[in-house]
Amino acid sequence: MTQPxxxxxxxxxxxxxxxxxxxAVDEVSFTVGQREIVGLVGESGSGKSITGFSxxxxxxxxxxxxxxxxxxxxxxxxxLPQKAMRAIRGKRIAMIFQDPMMTLNPVLSIGTQMVExxxxxxxxxxxxxxNRARDALGMVGIPSPEERLDAxxxxxxxxxxxxxxxxxxxxxxxxxxxxxxxxxxxDVTIQSxxxxxxxxxxxxxxxxxxWISHDLGVVAALADRVLVMYAGRIVEAGPVExxxxxxxxxxxxxxxxxxxxxxxxxxxxxxxxGMAPSPLARPSGCSFRDRCQRATEICSAxxxxxxxxxxxxxxxxxxxxxxx
Amino acid sequence: xxxxxxxxxKNVSRRFSRKLDYAEKIARAFGANLSEKxxxxxxxxxxxVHSGEVVGLVGESGCGKSTLxxxxxxIMPASGGEVRWKGRELAGLKGPxxxxARLAAQMIFQDPMSTLNPRxxxxxxIGEAPLVHGLVTRPALRDYVADLAQRVGLDPSYLDRxxxxxxxxxxxxxxxxxxxxxxxxxxxxxxxxxxxxxxIQAQILNLFMDLRKEFxxxxxFISHDLGVVKHICDRxxxxxxxxxVETGTPDELFSNPKHPYTRALIRELPSISDRRRDFTPxxxxxxxxxHPPSGCHFHPRCPHAFARCQQERPLLxxxxxxxxxxxxxxxxxxxxxRTGTFSTVx
Ligand SMILES: Nc1ncnc2c1ncn2[C@@H]1O[C@H](COP(=O)(O)OP(=O)(O)OP(=O)(O)O)[C@@H](O)[C@H]1O
Ligand SMILES: Nc1ncnc2c1ncn2[C@@H]1O[C@H](COP(=O)(O)OP(=O)(O)OP(=O)(O)O)[C@@H](O)[C@H]1O
Ligand code: SF4
Ligand code: SF4
Ligand SMILES: [Mg+2]
Ligand SMILES: [Mg+2]
Numbered sequence: 001m002t003q004p005x006x007x008x009x010x011x012x013x014x015x016x017x018x019x020x021x022x023x024a025v026d027e028v029s030f031t032v033g034q035r036e037i038v039g040l041v042g043e044s045g046s047g048k049s050i051t052g053f054s055x056x057x058x059x060x061x062x063x064x065x066x067x068x069x070x071x072x073x074x075x076x077x078x079x080l081p082q083k084a085m086r087a088i089r090g091k092r093i094a095m096i097f098q099d100p101m102m103t104l105n106p107v108l109s110i111g112t113q114m115v116e117x118x119x120x121x122x123x124x125x126x127x128x129x130x131n132r133a134r135d136a137l138g139m140v141g142i143p144s145p146e147e148r149l150d151a152x153x154x155x156x157x158x159x160x161x162x163x164x165x166x167x168x169x170x171x172x173x174x175x176x177x178x179x180x181x182x183x184x185x186x187d188v189t190i191q192s193x194x195x196x197x198x199x200x201x202x203x204x205x206x207x208x209x210x211w212i213s214h215d216l217g218v219v220a221a222l223a224d225r226v227l228v229m230y231a232g233r234i235v236e237a238g239p240v241e242x243x244x245x246x247x248x249x250x251x252x253x254x255x256x257x258x259x260x261x262x263x264x265x266x267x268x269x270x271x272x273x274g275m276a277p278s279p280l281a282r283p284s285g286c287s288f289r290d291r292c293q294r295a296t297e298i299c300s301a302x303x304x305x306x307x308x309x310x311x312x313x314x315x316x317x318x319x320x321x322x323x324x
Numbered sequence: 325x326x327x328x329x330x331x332x333x334k335n336v337s338r339r340f341s342r343k344l345d346y347a348e349k350i351a352r353a354f355g356a357n358l359s360e361k362x363x364x365x366x367x368x369x370x371x372x373v374h375s376g377e378v379v380g381l382v383g384e385s386g387c388g389k390s391t392l393x394x395x396x397x398x399i400m401p402a403s404g405g406e407v408r409w410k411g412r413e414l415a416g417l418k419g420p421x422x423x424x425a426r427l428a429a430q431m432i433f434q435d436p437m438s439t440l441n442p443r444x445x446x447x448x449x450i451g452e453a454p455l456v457h458g459l460v461t462r463p464a465l466r467d468y469v470a471d472l473a474q475r476v477g478l479d480p481s482y483l484d485r486x487x488x489x490x491x492x493x494x495x496x497x498x499x500x501x502x503x504x505x506x507x508x509x510x511x512x513x514x515x516x517x518x519x520x521x522x523x524i525q526a527q528i529l530n531l532f533m534d535l536r537k538e539f540x541x542x543x544x545f546i547s548h549d550l551g552v553v554k555h556i557c558d559r560x561x562x563x564x565x566x567x568x569v570e571t572g573t574p575d576e577l578f579s580n581p582k583h584p585y586t587r588a589l590i591r592e593l594p595s596i597s598d599r600r601r602d603f604t605p606x607x608x609x610x611x612x613x614x615h616p617p618s619g620c621h622f623h624p625r626c627p628h629a630f631a632r633c634q635q636e637r638p639l640l641x642x643x644x645x646x647x648x649x650x651x652x653x654x655x656x657x658x659x660x661x662r663t664g665t666f667s668t669v670x
Contacts, residue, residue: 269526
C-alpha cells in the first residue's frame with residue numbers, strides 16, 4: 001500500500017478549564033489514504049471540529065495537542081514550528097469552515113482576497129495570481145468569474161459564498177482538504193451542487209478529503225470510509241457501505257435508528273436514550289455505557305480497539321452481523 | 325379540509341427596501357449606477373393552515389420562508405394582502421383580541437442563541453411571558469416552568485443557569501419551552517432542528533408530535549431537511565423566490581412531484597439507502613431576488629421552459645386531489661410533464 005496522506009496516532013487535545021480538563025480529543029487514531037474521502041460523524045460536542053483544528057495547528061490556546069502524532073505525507077506536524085506550519089496550511093492542507101465568513105473578509109473584494117491567498121504561498125505576478133483566482137471561481141461553478149472578482153462577500157448568496165471559500169481552499173490544489181460541515185446550512189439543491197463539485201475536483205486533482213458532518217445521508221453519498229466519534233474518541237471506523245448498513249458499535253446503530261426514514265412516516269422517532277456525558281465527568285470504561293442497551297459489567301473497563309479486515313470498533317459487545 | 329382555517333394568508337406580500345450600504349454609497353458618489361433596491365421576499369402568497377395540521381414549508385435559501393413565517397406568526401406586518409386569524413383579519417384586531425391572537429401564535433427561531441437574552445436565567449426566559457400575561461402567579465412560577473422544562477427534556481435543576489451554559493440542543497429546547505409557556509395554538513418552527521445531530525433531532529420531533537396529540541397544536545414547519553418534513557407533515561408547501569410553486573400531501577408530493585423545481589429538489593435528497601455517487605445539481609445560478617426573472621421565476625433553470633414561461637406568471641392550479649402547482653406545463657399536454665421521466669439538460 002502507498003503511504004497515507006494523513007496518519008494520526010493517539011492524538012489527544014485538551015482544554016484546561018477552571019472546573020477541570022476537557023479532553024476534547026482523546027487518543028484518536030486514523031489514516032486518510034491518497035484520494036480517499038473520509039467522513040467524520042458523531043454527536044455534537046464529540047470532538048470532530050477540534051480533531052480538524054488539531055491537524056491544522058489551529059487549536060485555540062489554552063487548548064493544545066497534549067500527546068500523539070500527526071504525520072502528513074510522512075512529516076510530523078505536532079513538533080513543527082509556527083512558521084513551517086503556516087507554509088503548509090492553505091498550501092498543502094486546506095480547511096473549509098462551516099461558516100464561509102470565517103474564511104472571507106467582509107470589507108475586501110473577493111478578488112483581492114483570492115490574490116492575497118495565492119501570493120501568500122507562490123511568488124507570481126499579480127496578474128498571474130488574478131488569473132488563477134478567476135479560474136478557481138470558474139471551477140466551482142460561479143458564472144462570469146472575471147466580473148465576480150470585483151464583488152464583495154455580501155453581494156453573493158450564501159451558497160455562492162460557500163463556493164468562494166471552497167475555491168480559496170482549492171487555489172493551491174492541496175493534497176488534503178478538511179471540510180467542517182460546509183453544507184449543513186445550505187438547502188439540498190445548493191448542497192448537492194457543492195458535493196458534486198467537490199467530488200469531481202477531488203478526483204481531478206487527486207486530493208484527499210476529510211468531511212465532517214452530522215448528515216449521514218451526505219456522508220453515505222460522498223465518503224469512501226467513515227469514522228464515528230463519541231465523547232472524544234473514534235468508536236467505529238470502516239468502509240461507509242459496511243458501517244452504515246451493518247454498524248458494529250451500538251452508538252452508530254443508535255444514530256442510524258434515529259433518522260426519520262428509519263421508521264414509518266408519522267411514527268415516533270427513536271432517539272438514543274439519555275444524554276452525552278459532560279466532557280468533565282465521563283464515566284470510566286466505555287463512555288457510552290449509561291446509554292447503551294447492550295452494556296454489561298465488563299463495560300466499566302476500557303474497551304480496546306478490535307480490528308477485523310478493514311473495520312474497527314471499540315466495544316465489548318458489537319452488533320451481530322457486522323462485517324459478515 | 326373543511327371549515328375556517330386557523331390561520332390564512334391571503335395574497336400576502338412582503339417587500340424589503342435595501343438601503344445602499346456604505347461601500348455602495350461611496351461607489352455611487354464616484355459615479356456607479358446604483359439605487360436602492362427592493363426585494364420581494366414574499367410575493368402574493370395564499371396559504372391556509374387548519375387547526376391541528378402540520379404544514380411543511382420548504383425551498384431554496386433566501387426564497388422567503390422565514391419572512392412568510394414571521395408574517396403569519398404576527399411578528400412582522402405584511403406589506404400587501406392580509407393574514408386572517410380564525411377568520412378575522414389580524415391587522416384589524418384590537419385590545420384583548422389582539423393580545424390573545426399574539427399569544428396564540430408563537431415562533432421558534434432558527435438560531436436560539438440570538439433570541440435568548442444572555443443575561444437572563446432560564447427560569448425568567450421561559451417564565452416571563454406567562455407571568456406578564458397572567459397565565460401563572462409568581463408563587464406558582466417555578467413549578468410551572470419546571471413542569472415545562474421536564475416536558476422538553478431539560479433538567480429542572482438547571483433553571484437558574486444562563487443560556488451559554490447549555491449545549492446547542494438544550495438551548496433549542498429552551499426556545500421551545502418558551503414558546504409553549506404561553507399555551508399557543510399555532511407554532512411556527514423555523515429550522516428548529518437543523519443544527520442538531522440526528523439523535524437530539526429525533527427527541528425534539530417526538531416532542532412536537534406528542535404536543536400535537538395532546539393539545540391539538542398546529543404547526544408551520546420551516547425546514548430544508550426534506551426527510552424530516554416528509555416524516556412529520558400532513559401537507560408540504562414548496563416556495564421558490566417568494567412564491568408558492570407547489571403544494572400537496574407528502575405522499576403525493578414526494579412520489580409524484582408536478583413542478584419542475586420540486587422534482588429537482590426531491591432528486592437532490594441524499595439518503596443512506598440510495599447511495600448515489602453522482603450528483604446532478606439543478607442547473608444554473610440561484611437568481612437574485614433583486615432582479616427576479618420575468619414570468620415564471622424558475623424559467624432560467626427549468627429544463628422544460630418554453631416561450632410563455634418568460635412572459636407570464638403561472639398561477640397555482642389544482643393538479644390532483646389536494647395537490648396544486650404553478651407551472652404552464654399544467655396547460656400543455658406535453659409528455660414530459662405527464663410522465664415525470666424528464667431528462668436533465670446538462
Ligand atoms: N475553546 C474551548 N474551550 C473549552 N472547551 C472547548 C473549546 N472548544 C471546544 N471545546 C469542547 O471540546 C469538545 C469538542 O468540541 P468540538 O467543537 O470538536 O465538537 P464537535 O464534535 O465539532 O461538535 P458539533 O457537532 O457541535 O460541532 C466539546 O465538549 C466542546 O465543548
Ligand atoms: N430584514 C430584511 N431586510 C432586507 N432584506 C431581507 C430582510 N429579511 C429578509 N430579506 C431578504 O428577503 C429574502 C427572503 O429571506 P428569508 O429570510 O425569508 O429567506 P429564507 O427562505 O428563510 O432563507 P433561508 O433558508 O436561508 O433561511 C432574501 O432575499 C433576504 O435577503
Ligand atoms: S462497550 Fe459495552 S457499553 Fe460500550 S458500546 Fe459496547 S456494549 Fe455498549
Ligand atoms: S412555468 Fe415554464 S419555466 Fe416555470 S416551471 Fe413550468 S415549465 Fe418550467
Ligand atoms: Mg463542530
Ligand atoms: Mg430562513
